[in-house]
Amino acid sequence: MRAGTTRGRRGRRLLATPLTVAALSLSVPTAPAAHAVDACTTEQLGRAEQATLPYVFTGTVTDVAEAAEDGDVTRIYTVKVDRWWRGELPERIRVTSPASAADCGLRGVRKGPTYVFWGREGAEGQVRALSYEGTRRADDDTARQVTRQLGVPAQQPVAAEPAPEEPALTPTVLDDSEPPSVVDSITVPAVVVLVGLLVLGVGALLGRRAR
Secondary structure, rough: OOOHHHHEEEEEEEHHHHHHHHHHHHOOOOOOOHHHHOOOOOOOOOOHHHHOOOOOEEEEEEEEEEEEEEEEEEEEEEEEEEEEEEEOOOOOEEEEEOOHHHHHOOOOOOOOOOOEEEEOOHHHOOOOHHHHHHEEEEOHHHHHHHHHHOOOOOOEEEEEOOOOOOOOOOOOOOOOOOOOOOHHHOHHHHHHHHHHHHHHHHHHHHHHHHH
């Protein structure tokens, strides 16, 4: 009886050990996953950091497209610029941003509304904007807020240079009149010569008769 009782107690102790470990592991708080923390929230940059961005402007999105290269999808926004504070921008500019939210691509930007864009130099003269830099919808107070924040007045976009005018062509008037007659083609010197010869001939004839 003692041997059986001893084995029973030893078996219960062995079973209790993994249960205790499992209970302790469940009671210890675990750190949240890295992906649970959104590092791309809008306006994550401070005001001082935003003020250092080289491109700040407002504009209306007129077109949205996507381009893929090496598996990375980029969203391309065509923007009609209303005014700019940094960047000396033309009337139209392309703003690029990752299509994925995990890569801090712009969220909620679509064709039609007006936005204030904050960004950096992109490829081929484009502006690259990320979600945490401050791009957002623009309202009536946006221009005043940005002017106060940056301490500089807004500028109008650079107008596109007009295409050079082609030189005007001078029309060539073709003479479709009838060719001049033989009499009209005789010039004044020719008439003088003919009159002189006629006078000489008459004088010679009169001289012969006088003899």
